Amino acid sequence: MPRLVRAVQITELTGPDSALQLVEVPDPEPSHPMTPGAGVVVDVHAAGVSFPEVLQTRGQYQMKPDLPFVPGSEVAGIVRGVSGDASVGEGDRVAAFCMLGGFAERAAAPAHFTFPLPDALDFAQGAGLILNYHTAYFALKLRGRLEQGETVLVHGAAGGVGTASLQVAKGLGARTIAVVSSDEKEQVARDAGADEVVRSDGPWKDEAKAISGGGVNVVIDPVGGDRFTDSLRSLAEGGRVVVVGFTGGSIPEVRVNRLLLSNVEVIGAGWGAYVLSKPDVTRHIGEELNRLIEEGFVRPVVGPRFGLEQAAEALKSIDERRATGKVVLDVVADSG
Numbered sequence: 161m162p163r164l165v166r167a168v169q170i171t172e173l174t175g176p177d178s179a180l181q182l183v184e185v186p187d188p189e190p191s192h193p194m195t196p197g198a199g200v201v202v203d204v205h206a207a208g209v210s211f212p213e214v215l216q217t218r219g220q221y222q223m224k225p226d227l228p229f230v231p232g233s234e235v236a237g238i239v240r241g242v243s244g245d246a247s248v249g250e251g252d253r254v255a256a257f258c259m260l261g262g263f264a265e266r267a268a269a270p271a272h273f274t275f276p277l278p279d280a281l282d283f284a285q286g287a288g289l290i291l292n293y294h295t296a297y298f299a300l301k302l303r304g305r306l307e308q309g310e311t312v313l314v315h316g317a318a319g320g321v322g323t324a325s326l327q328v329a330k331g332l333g334a335r336t337i338a339v340v341s342s343d344e345k346e347q348v349a350r351d352a353g354a355d356e357v358v359r360s361d362g363p364w365k366d367e368a369k370a371i372s373g374g375g376v377n378v379v380i381d382p383v384g385g386d387r388f389t390d391s392l393r394s395l396a397e398g399g400r401v402v403v404v405g406f407t408g409g410s411i412p413e414v415r416v417n418r419l420l421l422s423n424v425e426v427i428g429a430g431w432g433a434y435v436l437s438k439p440d441v442t443r444h445i446g447e448e449l450n451r452l453i454e455e456g457f458v459r460p461v462v463g464p465r466f467g468l469e470q471a472a473e474a475l476k477s478i479d480e481r482r483a484t485g486k487v488v489l490d491v492v493a494d495s496g
């Protein structure tokens with residue numbers, strides 16, 4: 161009989177209230193579908209929860225595994241076993257991107273998506289490290305070509321990608337302007353290191369131009385919607401709007417004459433699609449983030465925390481837009 165571990169499965173596509181069941185599943189092997197026959201098995205202490213898992217409970221996410229399946233794209237914990245080449249070994253504290261299977265006591269991840277977890281971060285912070293911070297670095301530096309001394313405006317700045325972008329931008333020597341919708345979110349953005357905070361329902365474009373002395377160099381946009389044209393108008397010559405997501409609901413359209421007239425760019429940043437087949441890029445981003453963790457710039461903002469058996473509540477806190485910071489499942493009680 162294989163050993164069984166506790167896990168949360170999506171068993172039907174009826175939304176967070178009724179789609180999930182706490183079950184026992186076979187202990188995973190150190191093998192991952194991305195690297196068949198090789199991988200790292202992690203004793204999960206904390207699992208990160210994100211918007212895609214909410215969509216998965218309704219069958220609305222682009223990746224649609226057969227039912228039932230265990231969701232959960234990222235975890236932090238202790239290495240239990242390794243097969244194939246890996247830079248981590250049994251007993252190491254790690255953060256890992258497993259794509260699926262993270263809402264469980266044990267999860268398998270590809271070796272190139274498994275990183276030693278620096279002592280400065282606890283397991284809950286580790287569970288919020290990969291998706292948001294790799295995306296932030298990818299969007300700011302590899303796509304947005306951010307340089308030291310430039311000014312970055314971050315939309316949705318109290319959110320997961322937003323807080324990560326503020327911290328990474330500061331670490332790269334930029335000045336940061338956060339755009340948020342409430343007092344509570346203003347505080348979250350300030351705690352994440354925003355130099356200036358402006359309100360999404362106020363004259364943020366003019367404020368950003370005044371603060372930056374004529375225009376910002378990079379806009380990080382995980383929100384989209386109506387504000388897109390004003391993002392373009394807030395840019396300095398040579399500025400870049402980096403498209404990261406559409407939490408605002410609608411997908412904006414660009415009148416490209418604006419790009420010509422102001423000599424500005426719109427750049428897409430799709431982290432997953434880009435890095436999945438490029439382990440070297442992932443390694444490079446991991447090293448850069450380690451440096452920013454050591455220097456004290458990167459500290460994932462942990463929000464609401466739940467037990468594994470409360471996964472539905474965790475998903476609902478995201479679905480109902482109540483959460484700020486990373487939503488975490490504490491799979492082991494001492495996840496820090």
Ligand SMILES: NC(=O)c1ccc[n+]([C@@H]2O[C@H](COP(=O)([O-])OP(=O)(O)OC[C@H]3O[C@@H](n4cnc5c(N)ncnc54)[C@H](OP(=O)(O)O)[C@@H]3O)[C@@H](O)[C@H]2O)c1
Pocket residue numbers: 210211212291292295316317318319320321322339340341342345360382383403404405406407408409429430431432481485
């Ligand atoms: N491109 C990539 O590779 C990549 C990687 C990871 C995530 N993403 C995407 O990036 C987006 C942001 O992810 P996240 O984890 O940062 O989300 P999050 O933590 O929920 O934050 C999103 C922010 O968007 C703002 N917002 C504006 N209108 C909203 C609405 N109608 N509903 C919800 N939020 C709204 C909110 O800020 P205010 O209330 O202050 O406006 C909120 O804080 C998602 O679409 C996600 O899928 C993309």
